Amino acid sequence: MKVKLKIRKFEAKKDTLPSYKTYEVEVPETATLLDCLDKVKWYQDASLTYRRNCKNSICGSCAMNVNGRTILACETHVKHELTVSKRNELIVEPMNNMPVLRDLVVDMAPFWDALQAVEPWLQPDESKVPEKEYLQSKEEVHLLDKVAGCIMCGACFGACNGREAEEKFLGPAALARAWRYTMDSRDARQKDRVALYNEPHGAWDCTHCFFCVEVCPVNVAPMDQILKLRKMAMDAGMTNNPGARHHVGFEKIIEKSGWLDEVKLPVVSLGFNLIGQLSMIPLGVRMFTKGKMPHLIHTPIEKIKEVRDIYQLAREEEKQQRKMLAAAIERKTREKL
């Protein structure tokens, strides 16, 4: 089959603006995007630049954007891509959120720096290292190995909305790996870790856009792990930060009135912070002049009791789950003894 590729070309040291170049290659129906790129590079334009290595979704080299979505070139079948996108060409671009070095190659330094910042190595109690292996249950391995299976391709980082808005945000991959070590029974620094990831630009900068979950080629579901880190922080009583206050405030407001009080939420989230509170005033004024100002008087909805019943149910459910978990742990410990 013939495949048309429209590829973004850019050389950081030479070009001021990127350009697009269209190539056409003849490939078998089973071809991947990487097969197509190789064909272009080897037979049409040696200057086309991209990373690739294992060809098997495990080395994480070839993450890039196709039709605006971040994928691995080695596992993206062009026929399928053309069918589902209903286009006659594939638009191939580098990942976002990282500076482009050349064509589809980005400088991944920001990604690696974020990873380094979460201390992504096991930190056991050095005085209790066993002579042989640590004992670890099948269940624990099963809980962690999907997340530990991250190939560090950067797809989630490139697709991350939070990172686009805040370039200090550690991003999905680093925080997912952070969760993996936090939960590992061999690691002795769970508390410190939770505190570290609770710092500004850690777990609370995520905007829940789900993009990282969607683009991850190996199903790490980074956002889910970030939410778990938040919960661990709150359970540990680390609630004195805008992210945690936002959550607590949100929960309380809904319980009280059944709908969101958009005036109160930012005030609660910011907490005791005069400069922060004052900084909201211009926004308030702008909203007022555009007629977007929410009502200052916030009254509960008619069926507020139903909302509170849901809360009640959820709390009981959680209590029940905790009880079961505690019982299971106790049973396990007794069995071991």
Add this chain to the structure above:
Amino acid sequence: MVFILQHDILIVGGGLAGMRAALEASKYADTAIVSKTHPLRCHSVAAEGGIAAALGNTVQDSWEDHMYDTVKGSDFLADQDAVEILVKEAPAAIYEFEHWGVLFSRLDDGRLAQRFFGGYAKPRVCFASDKTGHAMVHELYAQIMKRMTKVYEEWYVLDLIIEDNMCKGIVAWDIPNGKLEVIRAKAVLLATGAYGRVYNTTSNDYASTGDGLALALHYGLPLEDMEFVQFHPTGLYSLGLLVTEAVRGEGGYLINGKGERFMKKYAPEKMELAPRDITSRAIETEIKQGRGINEQPYVYLDLRHLGEAKIMEKLPFVREMCRKQMGIDVVKQPIPVRPTVHYSMGGVATTNEGEVITSELKPFSGLYAAGECACVSVHGANRLGANSLLECVVFGKRAGAAMGNYAKATSFAEIKGDWFPKAEECMRALFSGNGKEKMITVRTEMQNAMTEHCGIFREEKSLKTGITKIKKLQQRYTNIILEDTSRTFNTHLVEVLELGSMLTYAEAILVSALNRKESRGAHARTDYLKRDDKNWLKHTLVYKKNNELAIGYRPVVITRIKPEERKY
């Protein structure tokens, strides 16, 4: 000459062996890694099945048993002193990685699970489902991050600085910035990995171009046992991607076009769990004799009877890969497979401490090698699965320690030659040259020649034709054209340089294969069908002398196990 860059120890290659060596060496002296890819992109991540050690977690096991299986698997060509080191240090190596956080698969009681692999008499292979290499590389890299060991990422090593019979550093090309750099060092380790890309169908990644072999060969240092090229029996047809041996370890069947489990003809006892050389030859024989599936050049690897639950627990990556690459669900469909070039038993000849040796079998100062690019030799004529990750970590660590001690005891040597200007001139010539030969044409012809003339079965006439073809291609390479002359992230340049490496040692593989007039392990000669211990129980050395390849030999070290007939 002023050296901006200088490290006591330089590790060339950021895979499992290189990183393990770096971690060890950094305990002794200032160490840096130079790698043409980021360490997490190395090919070790693609290792699936596992790593062997006689932990005896499920059945009684011993290092002696592991040693016997390894030596027998090697068709008695492995050096038994080296194998003894390998198997004795194996348990400690595994516990070390477990302590670093590798999520090994577990038994019900929480200890490490172990499974069967080809050629082993006992379940001896520890694993992290079927992504063992990935798990080990990521935790090892975590240790590198923790120590903040310097990594020159995406630097291609062009040359070794060799003067006064010692190695004094390297010349490298900084790929992102298109700049030449000289790094001075007291000791240099070659850990450049595999060379499967010299063939046209391989399970190896794009970067497996054996650059370290070419560097050693260039300086007259010998490569050992290069004729032994391992074909993995189950490459995904026709892509050549690896379908792990663990599939058979967990009970998968090999089925021919007649629906038979044909391994009963070739290895009645071990069946699908015969060593790789025997299984690959069996598959290729079935195909040649018209018993491929629908007479096509592949057979089936069938794991449907294992059931979805077991497949998801033990082999999730295989399922995912087959789905992604072929649209096959292994729970419901068999996998089409054919042998694929997978591993090189040969490599730069070293001592048990990783010191590179000369053709006179003397250690060469300042130069070391470890991992797949080295030949210790623990695999002899045929490697058993799950012994290569083990070799990387055991001998990587040993080489690192040896380099550390060496670096502490020596000072930096003065570099006398004009290495930088010379390299600059070379690159200028390449960048401004007006050659005619295209990289892709020469490379494709080389890969086809190697595949045709030096495959699973070999024979004198064909090998000689292969040598003639490669020599012609070497000539044509001198007239190569650089089609991309940018200095920013020039990956075409890297491919051109890699081709130069491959053409250098491709000839060494053929010459070694032609020279060995017997069949042993992975080296099957149709004109010399039998193993011949009387004349050939010795290692081949191939090295450059007066610009021609010369052959030498190295005796096999036999300590505990007498060579015997090899039956499975």
